[in-house]
Amino acid sequence: MGSVYLLTLRQLAGRWRLSIMAVLALMPVVITMMMLRSDNAASVVDFEQTVLGAMLAGAIAPLAVLAIAAAAFGNEVEDRTLANLTLSPIPRWKIVLPKFLAAITVASPLVAVSALLTAHIAFLGEWPATIAITVSMAVGVAMYASLFVWLGLVSAQAIGIGLLYIVLWEGFFTGYVSGVRLLSIRYHAIALMHGLDPRRFPTEQHVSLAAASGFAVVVIGGFLLLTMRKLRKMDVP
Amino acid sequence: MFKNGLRIALGLGRGGKAKVLPFAFITVLAVIGLIMALIAGAVNRYVGEVIADQLNLPSHSDYNGIASIIMFVFAAVVGPELLCRDRRDRVINLYLVRPLTGSDYIACRWASFLTVMTAAAWLPQLILFIGLSMSAPVPAEYLKLHWLDVPRFLGAGFAMAAYATTLALLTASFTSRRAYASVFLVGLFLISTPFTVGLASQIGGAAGQWISMFNLTNIPVHVNDVIFGEVSEITKAAPAAELAASVRVGWWFAWTIIPATILWARYRRLTP
């Protein structure tokens, strides 16, 4: 497992790619600083909706994770190097799990640090809120990673489908159709944040912490199982 | 080369899966136009023309603002197919050993993708125009009053297509992996909006207006506003909308010509 994990880290942690993701991840920090300096200071609700919900959980996290996680298997399929791994006498989960963990290892520090700094600046060092935001974004990264790792294996058009998912599903439909939110990773990541610090983030309009955690487990576990199944059944290029 | 570019962009000559994304995008764009036409038709029918006019329903001008992000995602996803694969598979030399230069190669790729993007921009507007005409109490009267909308939406659509095409291909020219080009471009579009909006409102004044001009999603929409002579919903709140028409159009020009020049410069010296 260690070999697959280290191999994937080397494949995903390209210097240019990480630099660009880092620039994207800095945006919420900069915007938060600007909001604080503004004479018309934003409310917690405004801040949550624009910076945390729309920008961090709805755009930066999924985009960064898409670029990284979809490549975990996507690059191997495109380069036809996947057979190097599948022709090994190891169970398929020992290929899938390290790929997933490597994607999280590369993506989550960017998002988590962005979330941590954003929260720390916005809430003036208030640790419960900071931890709630950081942990919920990290869990969001894990959920997105499980989805996009699977997508990278099943489709050569993973990036296009992923972008459509981010822009249309997470960005558009969840804003207008309330039922769709129950199937939204972004919504549940935000719900986790509310559940972890209900004092700062009231929970009336969100599902409970238990429900959001359960959703995260189902999404991560479900897509990992789907990925393992696909790897067993597919014709390896 | 031009035909080959069209085929690549639309997934023609390959399996069904290659066609899914480009045609899905075109379908989504067309459906938006269709929905707008249906809404306009329904409102005209049930509340009458007078009240419908007062309601200020979405029009050709607003369509471009609404569809702009989908157009950019389309360009970001499909555009890199034309360049990244050739870089990755190292087949550019196969073109260059023929009587083709690097300039020919990139010009053909740009022209073919521009054709696809322009068609994607125009088709929904045509559907909307036909829908609005048909739903008017007297279609011929509508056509007589609104025939100028046709060259307007054709011009605005072309502006959007040229801008998106050039930026998408320029980004793709820097990498052999389509994925990275696509995500970078979409990230740039998605993030530039809140960033510039926040900074512009913070700073205000003329500086704020110019900062607002760096909202990459809005650049072709400002051209759309100038062509239609009205500010769309998307750009209404943008300080840049207050700048002179010549400045906004010139800005679009700069953001299309300069990237096109860089793109050409990257390819023109290629030799086999």
Added chain:
Amino acid sequence: MTTDPKAVIHVDRVSRWFGSVVAVSDVSFDIGPGITGLLGPNGAGKTTLLRMMTGLAATSSGTVTVFGQPVRDNPPLYRRMGVMSEHETVYGFMKGREFVTMMGRLRGVSDLNTAVDRAIDLVDMADAQHRDLDTYSRGMRQRMRLAATLVHDPEILVLDEPLNGADPRQRVHFTQLLQTLAAEGRTIVLSSHILEEVEQVADTMLLVVNGKLAASGGYRAIRAALNQRPYHVRVVSDAPRRLAAALVGLASVDAVHVDPDGALLVLSRNVLDLQIELPKLAQADSIRLHRVEPLDDSLESVFGYLVEN
């Protein structure tokens, strides 16, 4: 189909189709220890067959077993198999030795450094092992891939176009290596277009044409079994027309053509009889024979005939 008890790889009525295209059609054979050459023109179905034999692709019908176990979805079997595909499937950012080491680790090799050294020495790449794979020539990448295939000392080797990019010296070295490995009791399946090398090295051939198994066995046995095709023998003499007239009378001769250069092309379904009768005829008529040359006593001619027909 009953299984040959010595069979290591058993392919039973295997077919594979992609939509309406049948790539492999109802193919059955057994492969045992030694070297088996898998031959066929482009698009014959060789690679599809190899991929099904190694579990990389599913069969549409039929079964493939290795050591009596299904090969598909059976990862532990890969401890005993080494597979080298036709594509250059390496990680360019790795050094050669790193790549072989990683493959060894994935395949559970115990004394890894020794195994890696041995594998790299076998392919004569010790000097270049610390360079990036991206800097290798095609032939060097191929050799390093072979090292990665051998590092875990597999009992079965499946090699798809292993000679791609190899220069003549490397081909000779590779051929000798294969023969050494086969002599140790391994089962080696080798797919190639280079008929001369396969002819020299393989004990058994499997000829695949249009997705079907056209012939199997040693190539001479295949040739002999092609009853409907007469042998072509070129005879150069000092009196071609007199010899031709005499040859036409032989029961073992189907036809005689006289080339513009005066050589005779004799078509015969019974070359053994012809071998005996020809010198007698020449002696009886005082005809000097300069050259007697079988034109299709080669794998290439058998292959060409089977492909055409």
